[in-house]
Amino acid sequence: MPVLARICIHLSAINYLYNMKNYYWMGALFTAMLFCHCNQQQQTVNPKAVTKNIVRKKPAVDINYHYEDGKAWIAAHETDAAFKRIVTSVNRADLRNIAAMDSIIVPSDSVADIAYYLPFPVSVGSIKPIEKIIFFSYATQSFAAYENGEMVYTGATNMGRKKDPTPVGLFFTNWKAETTTSTFNDEWELKWNFNIENKLGVGWHQYQMPGYPASHSCLRLMEEDAKYLYTWADQWRLNKKEEIISQGTPVIVFGSYPFDGAKPWASIVTNAHALDIAEATIDSVVAPHLQKIMAEQERRNKATQTGL
Secondary structure, three states: OOHHHHHHHHHHHHHHHHHHHHHHHHHHHHHHHHHHHHHHHHHHOOOOOOOOOOOOOOOOOOOOEEEEOHHHHHHHOOOOHHHHHHHHHHHOEOHHHHOOOOOEEEEOOOOOOHHHHOOOOOEOHHHOOOOOEEEEEOOOOEEEEEEOOEEEEEEEOEOEOOOOOOOOEEEEOOOEEEEEEOOOOOOOEEEEEEEEEOOOOEEEEEOOOEOOOOEOOOEEEOHHHHHHHHHHOOOOEEOOOOOEEEOOOEEEEEOOOOOOOOOHHHHHHOOOOOOOOOHHHHHHHHHHHHHHHHHHHHHHHHHHHHOO
8 A cells, every 4th residue: 555545544544543532521511510410400490389189178159248146046057066166256255255245247158178168369470489378468467378379277366456456567477386375474374385586586376365356466267277377387497506407487467447437348238249368469469578578488498408
């Protein structure tokens, strides 16, 4: 073979090996970059919201309301626990106080999920990224707990009286105690107490519910409801220096109560949906606080992952 031809072949072989080597390193570099990018995405992109499959029994027909004598109604429904829970929630009063009322509001049936007798929407699309949140409505004296936009629990409340109103805005659950005493009167025993404002001593707990805002700024609940939220909500996390590592469950208190007017829920006798809280209302209530809620949620999740 001519010398020139052999030189050409050798040069081609060297060029081939050189290119193959470059391709190898370029491929390895690309693979590493792709891996890092994917890993970064896994670290920075929030996990998809968990979709809860909650089965609710809807009313067969439209619910309407009428008045009945409180004592007589209780006597007639002594063993119907489900109906009693609905009626006490609708009247924002416990059984003891309902029995003393000349007239109470009673729904036309009691077969549906309690959510359909109270004002909060069962689903709110805009709060799906929020793992847990609780709302207290001053105007309707009711509350609702949500997980990823789906209501998981609802009930009635009696909030702060005109002289000692419950503060409104965004709070987070702090510490809790199955039984504690009131800061206003050490003879008042508070069951299933969960603090949401440590400096002011504000929280929810079980206590007498007369059917209107009557507390010294706390959020009174039926015992069944207080016990559920006590177990469901998360406490804050503190380090050894008692500094906050992560906040608990977000709580939003909103609205105002017409202290000098009639009880708002009296309006459902003539219009069953008079108190309904629209999704748009929840959107507007959450919007100013959403960034902080999500930041605290991320902080709490990181603390959980690291075992702090």
